[in-house]
Amino acid sequence: MPPPWSTEQVLSLSPDASSTAAARKLATPVPWGSTGATDAAVWGLCAGSGKSPYVTVVDLTGPAYSCSCPSRKFPCKHALALLVLWSQGQVAAAVEPAEFARTWLAGRAARAARPATSAAAEPVDEAAAARRVTARADRVAAGVADLQRWLRDQVTHGLAGADRAGYRHFEPVAGRLVDAQAPGLADTVRTLPAAAASGEGWPARLLEELALLHLLTTAHARLDELPDGLAAVVRRRIGFPTRAADVLATPAHRDTWAVLSVHDSSQDRLSVRRVHLHGTTSARDVAVVSFAAAGQPLDASLMAGTTLDADVHTYPGDPFRALVGQRHGEPARLTAPPAGVTLRDAARRWADALTADPWAAAIPVVLGPALVGVDGHGAFWVQDDTGRLPVPLGVQPWTALAVAGGRPVVLAVDYGAAGATPRAVLAGEELVAL
Template sequence: MAERWSAEQVVALAPDASSVAAGRKLAVPRTWSDAGASTAPAAVWGLCQGSGKTPYATVVDLAGPAFRCSCPSRKFPCKHALALLLLWAGGDVPDVAEPAEHAREWLSSRAERAARTERPSTAAPDPDAAARRAERRRARVADGVADLERWLHDQVEQGLTGSDRAGYGPYEQVAARLVDAQAPGLADGVRNLATAAASGEGWPARLLDELALLHLLVRGHARLDTLEESTAAVVRRRVGEPERQQDVLAAPGLRDRWQVLAQHDTVRNRLVVRRVHVRGEATGRDAVVVLFGPPGQPLDVPLPVGTVVDADLHVHPGDPTRVSVGERHGDPAPLREVRGTTLAQVADAWSGLLAVDPWATAMPVVLGDVTPVRRRDGRSRAWVVVDAAGDTLPVVFRDDPWRLVAVAGGRPVTVVADRTVAGVRPVAAWCDDELVPL
């Protein structure tokens, strides 16, 4: 049997704290029947008795990991999958040779889909047709960019007065035209204008900043042929040029022992966005694996949180912080130690990223030995993290600060976070040899 996970690794997969609490309540053998675990395929399954007559059928593909449960929950993994994994981690799920029928059907369908994806196409590509499609797309994008530039000039000439009362409608109309022009990145930029205009006190400065960034992107696209390739790749990505996963994986990979430190989901443009934070043990490089999916549909976990994976990661063109998982060299090992960087080093890295990508809004970081402190900022009090050198950074919390404050307990801790324009947004902490999601 594959090495069992620790309870900390299981908890790190949870979408929120309430799922952890609910999963722990269900992680008792009497709640489960027909539970088992197998090596080939590497999976755990079981039936969890709920309030109804029919128990919930739960399966976890450990190789993903990926999850399936017959319960109506929209969380992935749901409380039943977490409970089953906690039982397995505690040694309360027996090893068996073959999966149960409901588990076998789902695992077989996953294997078949994976085989179809890996099977090379027998149809010979038509380079002329591909070139014609690419040229038509370039023409549509160029027309959309030209229309957007005229619209931006109109906004500045007319002035910003009243923009905070205009609502989202006018911006959404422009964004819809850009989507039709196959420039979804520019459409997102226009939607950001609406958000800035409705952001309350100080909105004119924020709206003007967003207008300037969008205009810079438009001008950069007009000069694509004169830009360095690295800068041109950033501009193409920000405009919304599609990329193929096979092209990303075809580029040389970065091999390291990658620490898998955090996973969190957000909803953006009616899509669930999953970010998995990783850090190279040898290189000290921080990166994220990003997945997208419709709400209510399960997203795979590309790397199990709380482990160290020897693997090749491939950097996406135009996005030095995003990677995709390539070849793996062995099974995941338990995470033993996490070391971060100083706030001064984070500041240098953030400046370097903005020099390459002025439109960047987030960068994965690991802050070493920082303490959360509440300090007076004008008339209010704001949270910051301070390191041993006395450097500070503002903290932007997704929910409330108290979980990080409780984990730290007034002591320095290592914090996994996203460096954003407003400060650092914590997603996990390493404290007392334990990885704690925030």
């Protein structure tokens, strides 16, 4: 049986802090019985407040979870606790799953093998579809024109007071863009209050963000004149969806991909997961970004500290964002940190990224060996022989500083205009997520 995941990898699957805390309390052998594990699944019965124990099964190949508890979180605290026990070597290996686990696993396999009913078999009204595309394009164009007028007003009347106005100055504009079916522009407008309230020098930062918005609206007006890759970027930034099928139709980049970091955040009413993949042969870095509605589980098929032999497909016009296509085997444990690049080389990659997408916020990069430090004013930095780069304001990577211990380390970072945000530290065979 392959080595179990580390406890840190297990807890990275947790949907929230309360689930993590509850799972830690349950991760003792006392409430558990009938536990076992194979190379594909872990199972067990957990005593609860009722007469019957909770039946918990985890399909490791997903991962996917089943538990008879009433929780609507995925994974629930019982699944997490069971995996923590397994990661600590407290679940015995078994030849075959228990009957209750085998039944659930067989049902999953049957559903996976069942041919999907294809909507493509139904007749498509191409004329109606064309009308919908045209109608949306018209609404977006009207929304973009409205945004251009608002941008001119900001410059004409000045930015005074924007730092005190909060969201009420920007939310009506974002709302109109949502109505115009331009959600990408709406999301960008909703980030403006952060620039307006970010301390000394905020007018310059806000003006820079407004200028980038103006550049995007101008590019939209000239879509037909742009190269295909840049036009695809503009459409995506405006908010036109990019179909997964179109991404997976691009050329595949097969490699053994190291999963270096998994970072979760929230965006409007969505949960966002950003996964940093590093090609161990190609030294290529890409980010896989997934979304889930509030309260719904995010994709957990990529786990930090593992490697995966797979095809990766990049988005049209964006060589740093990707989807995972065909997988050519099961994940394995990451046993050696990848080689990092210098800060000078990272700056070149950032320049290339901005050439492809002038509105890029950050790209995944592996830096190092590099030092992590903090000055007397509480400002963090990353440094190597080629230069020094700040860590963005508000980011405090104390864990990275502690793990490094004054030694050069390899860092998985999000590299952007404001500096480098550490997401994981790789010291020897140890990967520490931040």
